Amino acid sequence: MTDATVTSASPNIMRFVRANIRDYALLISLLAIMVFFQFTTGGILFTPLNMTNIILQNSYIVIMALGMLLIIVAGHIDLSVGFLSGFVGAIAGVMMVTWKFDTFTSVAVCLAFGTLIGMLQGYFVAFFRIPAFIVTLAGMLIFRGLMIAMLSGRNLGPFPESFQALSNGYVPDFLAFMAPQGFNLFAMVVGAVVTGLILWSNWRSRQLEQAHGMAEEPIELFYIRNALIAAAFLGFSWIMASHRGLPNVLITMFALVALFMFITTRTTFGRRVYAMGGNEKAAKLSGIRTERVTVMIFGIMGALAALAGLVYAARLNSAQPKAGQGLELDVIAACFIGGAAVTGGVGKVTGVVIGAFIMGVMNNGMGIMGVGIDWQQVIKGAVLMLAVFLDVYYKNKAV
Amino acid sequence: MQPILEMHGITKTFPGVKALTDVNLTVMPAEIHAVVGENGAGKSTLMKVLSGVYPSGSYDGIIKFEGKDRHFKTIGDSEDIGIIIIHQELALVPLLSIAENIFLGHETARNGVINWFEAFSKTRDLLKKVGLSEHPNTLITNIGTGKQQLVEIAKALNKKVKLLILDEPTSSLNETDSNALLDLLKGFKSQGISSILITHKLNEVMKVADRITVIRDGKTIDTMDVHSGEVNEDRIIKAMVGRELTDRYPPRRAKVQDTIFEVKNWNVFHPLHADRQIIKDVNIHVKKGEVVGIAGLMGAGRTELAMSIFGRAYGQRISGEVLLHGRPVDVSTIPKAMDAGLAYATEDHKTYGLVLIDHIKHNVTLANLDGVSGRGVIDDMHELTVANKYRNDLRIRSAGVYQATVNLSGGNQQKVVLSKWLFSGPEVLILDEPTRGIDVGAKYEIYGIINKLAEEGKAVIVISSEMPELLGISDRIYVLNEGRVVGEMPAKEASQEKIMRAIMKSWEQ
Numbered sequence: 001m002t003d004a005t006v007t008s009a010s011p012n013i014m015r016f017v018r019a020n021i022r023d024y025a026l027l028i029s030l031l032a033i034m035v036f037f038q039f040t041t042g043g044i045l046f047t048p049l050n051m052t053n054i055i056l057q058n059s060y061i062v063i064m065a066l067g068m069l070l071i072i073v074a075g076h077i078d079l080s081v082g083f084l085s086g087f088v089g090a091i092a093g094v095m096m097v098t099w100k101f102d103t104f105t106s107v108a109v110c111l112a113f114g115t116l117i118g119m120l121q122g123y124f125v126a127f128f129r130i131p132a133f134i135v136t137l138a139g140m141l142i143f144r145g146l147m148i149a150m151l152s153g154r155n156l157g158p159f160p161e162s163f164q165a166l167s168n169g170y171v172p173d174f175l176a177f178m179a180p181q182g183f184n185l186f187a188m189v190v191g192a193v194v195t196g197l198i199l200w201s202n203w204r205s206r207q208l209e210q211a212h213g214m215a216e217e218p219i220e221l222f223y224i225r226n227a228l229i230a231a232a233f234l235g236f237s238w239i240m241a242s243h244r245g246l247p248n249v250l251i252t253m254f255a256l257v258a259l260f261m262f263i264t265t266r267t268t269f270g271r272r273v274y275a276m277g278g279n280e281k282a283a284k285l286s287g288i289r290t291e292r293v294t295v296m297i298f299g300i301m302g303a304l305a306a307l308a309g310l311v312y313a314a315r316l317n318s319a320q321p322k323a324g325q326g327l328e329l330d331v332i333a334a335c336f337i338g339g340a341a342v343t344g345g346v347g348k349v350t351g352v353v354i355g356a357f358i359m360g361v362m363n364n365g366m367g368i369m370g371v372g373i374d375w376q377q378v379i380k381g382a383v384l385m386l387a388v389f390l391d392v393y394y395k396n397k398a399v
Numbered sequence: 400m401q402p403i404l405e406m407h408g409i410t411k412t413f414p415g416v417k418a419l420t421d422v423n424l425t426v427m428p429a430e431i432h433a434v435v436g437e438n439g440a441g442k443s444t445l446m447k448v449l450s451g452v453y454p455s456g457s458y459d460g461i462i463k464f465e466g467k468d469r470h471f472k473t474i475g476d477s478e479d480i481g482i483i484i485i486h487q488e489l490a491l492v493p494l495l496s497i498a499e500n501i502f503l504g505h506e507t508a509r510n511g512v513i514n515w516f517e518a519f520s521k522t523r524d525l526l527k528k529v530g531l532s533e534h535p536n537t538l539i540t541n542i543g544t545g546k547q548q549l550v551e552i553a554k555a556l557n558k559k560v561k562l563l564i565l566d567e568p569t570s571s572l573n574e575t576d577s578n579a580l581l582d583l584l585k586g587f588k589s590q591g592i593s594s595i596l597i598t599h600k601l602n603e604v605m606k607v608a609d610r611i612t613v614i615r616d617g618k619t620i621d622t623m624d625v626h627s628g629e630v631n632e633d634r635i636i637k638a639m640v641g642r643e644l645t646d647r648y649p650p651r652r653a654k655v656q657d658t659i660f661e662v663k664n665w666n667v668f669h670p671l672h673a674d675r676q677i678i679k680d681v682n683i684h685v686k687k688g689e690v691v692g693i694a695g696l697m698g699a700g701r702t703e704l705a706m707s708i709f710g711r712a713y714g715q716r717i718s719g720e721v722l723l724h725g726r727p728v729d730v731s732t733i734p735k736a737m738d739a740g741l742a743y744a745t746e747d748h749k750t751y752g753l754v755l756i757d758h759i760k761h762n763v764t765l766a767n768l769d770g771v772s773g774r775g776v777i778d779d780m781h782e783l784t785v786a787n788k789y790r791n792d793l794r795i796r797s798a799g800v801y802q803a804t805v806n807l808s809g810g811n812q813q814k815v816v817l818s819k820w821l822f823s824g825p826e827v828l829i830l831d832e833p834t835r836g837i838d839v840g841a842k843y844e845i846y847g848i849i850n851k852l853a854e855e856g857k858a859v860i861v862i863s864s865e866m867p868e869l870l871g872i873s874d875r876i877y878v879l880n881e882g883r884v885v886g887e888m889p890a891k892e893a894s895q896e897k898i899m900r901a902i903m904k905s906w907e908q
Contacts, residue, residue, distance in 0.1 A: 212780055268768040268775050275765055278754035285712060285751055286766040286819065287737045345756050 013218045026354050037365030044368050048243035058360035059249040060308035065334040066260045067301035069352045072335050075277040075344030076132035078301050079328050080139030085309030086324025087143040088114050092310055093156035093319025103162040111306050118302015119295050126294035148321045157318025167315035169248040184245030191237020195230050202226055249311055261349045277344030334359055337387040401466055403428045403593050409448055409460035418444045419617045429588050433596045433608035436639055437838035441617040442597050446564055450484045451477045481561030485551045491539045498522040498535035501554045525553040545576030564595045570836050573697035581607045601632045613638040640840050648871035649846050653853035656687040660827045660858045665719035667707040677703050679882045685858035692873030693862045694898050700882040701862045705829045709743035710736035742825035744816050746832035752816040755805040760786035762804055762815050766823040789818035810841025829860045846872050866895045880905045
């Protein structure tokens with residue numbers, strides 16, 4: 001059904017847009033939501049201070065959503081991540097505040113612990129074939145109880161400054177000597193370099209595609225898309241630079257997003273996860289050690305939950321017995337809004353990140369508008385339902 | 400006599416594709432009407448139009464049933480007036496009983512409370528009509544596919560069927576069950592019930608059909624009257640493929656050399672019932688460049704044998720030895736078996752062979768990701784080259800390597816599975832029912848691929864329920880029955896009778 005006779009550009013563009021409508025729709029929704037709140041909050045949303053806040057508030061959701069994507073793509077679910085992150089935060093609190101361990105050791109122990117706990121849950125899922133829903137539901141109860149027991153129901157803080165820097169620190173402006181007052185030139189330069197790298201790599205992969213005669217995206221769209229990417233990144237860098245520069249956690253998050261994009265699209269491990277979620281029996285008979293892959297993805301999830309717990313604790317500057325409550329639901333919602341399929345085998349990192357920020361911007365915008373927490377829940381639930389409904393609706397229509 | 404069903408000028412278009420063009424089908428009362436054609440010819444689409452899966456208005460043309468114009472909006476509409484379709488994939492709930500399944504959605508209930516006594520006695524009557532002696536309380540999961548098929552038919556009878564449509568009813572049945580099913584259709588005929596039989600098995604068509612409609616590329620090619628005496632399999636095939644198939648099996652040129660693969664004293668027990676022995680002291684060997692067929696009835700243990708050898712994917716308490724080039728090899732896990740040079744293409748490629756939601760490219764490289772990657776990072780362009788090579792070599796008909804495999808026809812799906820295993824570079828290939836459910840043309844191509852593999856010096860084991868196929872493509876045939884090798888013969892000296900005799904003789908002992 002290849003249509004080689006298409007000569008005019010516009011039907012070609014329309015066809016490509018229609019084939020990739022899901023990706024565009026998601027991005028357009030995020031933009032629409034941002035513009036909406038920009039108006040309803042009287043222009044507060046895009047202020048440098050608030051944009052920085054959105055990053056800080058959502059970093060742990062994005063971090064966990066990356067791991068959750070792998071889990072959901074593999075056809076599983078992890079309900080324990082919220083309280084696992086809280087539990088790890090409590091461990092960090094006890095280690096650093098009570099026992100006076102140094103930051104580095106504590107962080108390393110916490111991450112290792114999270115990984116092990118994740119792998120243990122994965123072990124039950126993979127080798128005993130207990131549904132992940134049950135295993136992680138049990139984990140959720142256990143971690144919550146342990147967290148409260150460990151903190152005896154009280155807040156534990158403050159943390160050493162070096163640990164707080166994980167969330168509240170900023171990359172110093174190395175170029176301050178030549179920067180104008182109140183402008184973080186280094187952040188802007190980093191933003192420009194990253195933008196350049198992204199554009200360069202897009203250009204390179206397009207040339208490779210052309211060399212193999214498989215460039216499907218019309219060239220006009222390619223330019224428009226990259227121009228938008230450049231504008232978004234440069235604009236974002238400008239906003240960040242106008243406040244206090246790049247938060248440390250933004251760097252962490254960005255590095256993880258890039259790493260997971262690479263893992264899901266370019267590595268054999270990523271491919272195995274997708275194959276397993278698409279058809280576990282076929283994957284197994286193709287020589288994929290599905291048990292091992294399952295243990296690994298739960299281990300990765302555990303590590304990310306631990307990292308998120310540390311970021312959360314560092315941000316609040318205390319380990320709290322209510323930490324992590326309900327986070328798993330935001331994380332799972334981000335994945336499904338971002339287009340991951342409950343049945344497994346489908347989902348993209350870009351989608352999940354956008355999904356997480358849709359949730360985050362809504363939380364932030366509604367908070368500024370003074371919408372009560374009760375109605376916030378209702379609206380978020382409705383958005384999740386709508387997103388998945390549209391996904392299913394268009395999928396059925398396409399067949 | 401007035402026809403019970405008339406379909407006139409049916410045209411159905413999907414975005415970009417014309418699936419049916421001006422198709423006509425007329426079925427007389429008390430007639431068995433066969434609809435034949437290659438995969439993708441449009442048979443299933445036609446039946447979906449007829450049964451209301453594609454609602455009236457989404458196609459052009461006229462449907463008349465019992466003389467009246469009909470406009471079905473849903474499957475329920477067509478069922479209400481007695482048109483019942485039984486799909487290839489059975490629509491039974493495995494963990495419900497026979498009675499529960501038969502009355503599912505039509506329960507013998509008053510105010511929502513089910514009268515089980517009535518349901519059971521009715522079920523017993525229905526089961527008697529289809530020749531099943533199972534208890535109505537038996538769970539579907541505990542009876543074989545053949546009997547499940549009969550339960551489906553009993554379910555149809557309960558709905559006062561006037562026109563029964565069967566889509567590939569015998570594709571997963573053994574010969575005895577197939578014959579029983581076909582006899583049943585004849586019985587219905589004498590009671591005035593018409594049937595439409597969709598099948599690839601032309602011998603069955605010749606046995607029971609009164610008339611045959613051939614569909615090719617979405618068009619009606621011919622309607623033949625079997626009783627005219629001018630119809631034979633060759634004529635049907637010619638109409639189906641649009642050309643003469645002079646030979647149904649391609650010529651073989653492979654040179655059979657030394658033994659490379661041996662299985663010695665192989666014993667396997669049932670995965671759940673540890674005391675039930677499924678494979679008993681099996682010894683087989685395959686030579687380089689040889690195609691070895693494994694014949695046997697359903698349940699003889701052929702698939703179980705293959706899967707237990709391939710990384711113990713089946714069974715427990717497995718004992719025995721596997722030798723490659725005379726040296727024992729470890730095949731205790733699937734990755735180890737693959738490393739040793741084994742490949743196994745499953746009989747059910749939809750459930751076990753393909754990631755259906757993924758495209759051709761990803762499926763082709765799945766069993767050998769290391770072959771397109773370095774240090775765990777996939778070389779996208781290399782992978783593309785590989786996928787394109789197999790798409791061309793095996794002539795996988797598709798829009799490109801980025802087409803999802805779920806949208807391919809059965810024959811092309813099978814070719815993707817074969818590509819996957821070819822790319823894993825095996826020395827020994829075990830192909831389990833490689834041509835099940837695919838049409839004559841695609842079968843011929845698959846046979847060609849098997850021959851080419853043998854010519855390249857691979858050892859090929861083919862498991863098949865179609866005996867003519869085994870006789871046509873193998874060098875040597877093992878006969879398996881109840882987990883034992885009960886016969887071994889060169890294909891040249893083998894015949895269907897000889898194979899059956901070997902099986903019968905093993906039962907006498």
